[in-house]
Amino acid sequence: MGKYGFGPLADAPIEGTGKILFSExxxxxxxxxxxxxxxxxYEGEEPVLIGVLRGVVVFMADLMRSIDLDLQIEFMEITHYGEETDGGIEVLRDSLTELKGKHVIIVEDIVDTGLTLRYLVEHLQAKEPASxxxxxxxxKPVRRMAGIPIGYVGFEIPDEFLVGYGLDYMGKFRNLPHLAILNRTEPKAVPQR
Structure with a gap:
């Protein structure tokens, strides 16, 4: 295997990315x-994993294949409107599974401000899950604006914009097998997550 995994990116330097923070x-x-x-x-239970599109796809696929339980999966898609931190959130695609009495695990690629996650938790609580x-x-706790308890954390990261393993910048870098810091050589507004 090459330096960056398999395929055309295997041995090529990745223009636009900086330091690899977490290898494949x-x-x-x-x-x-x-x-x-x-x-x-969740031994003895059948949890419902709900992924928040799009960045979570790679992580959720690997995670669910490694969980040794019967489980269900769903995806939600949301959009932001208005200002980044105080604008609104709209659900574009909702969970189709009946959640009443079920154990739900919201699967995210990254928790930044926590505002989107707080909205999703409130939205899903209305469906009366068991948990x-x-x-x-x-x-990224340094950016947290909403106190949300997180049950499972892969990595705590500094205030850097990461790409790879499903995370993108302007549609690029999702297919990298590792997580790298975005190398910003020109000033651009970096969206909040």
């Missing part, structure tokens, strides 16, 4: 550890 191997090991924790915590827990690949 480190990410995969941590995902498997999270899956073991979830398997232990709701959060599982995130990345947690």
């Amino acid at each position: 191997e480190v990410v995969q090991t941590r995902v498997e550890e999270l899956a073991k924790e979830i398997t232990k915590d 709701i827990k959060i599982c995130t690949l990345l947690d």
Whole structure:
């Protein structure tokens, strides 16, 4: 295997990315550890994993394949309107599964301000699940504006914009097998997550 995994990106330098924060191997090991924790915590249950599109797809696929339980999966898609931090949130695609009495795990790629996650938890609580827990690949607590308890955290990260393993910048870098810091050489507004 090349420096960056398989395929055309295997040995090529990735223009636009800086330091690799978490290698493919480190990410995969941590995902498997999270899956073991979830398997232990939900033994005898059939949790519903709800992924928040789009950045979560790679993480959720690897996570669910490593969980040794029967489970259901769903996806939600949301959009923001207005100002980044005080604008509104709209659900574009909602969970189709009946959640009443079920154990729900919201799966996120990254928790930044926590505002979107707080909205999702409130939205899903109206569906009367037995429980709701959060599982995130990345947690950026330095930016937190909403206090949300997170049950499962892959990595706590500094105030940097990461790409790879499903996370993108302007549609690029999602397919990288590792997580790298975005190398911003020109001033651009970086969206909040």
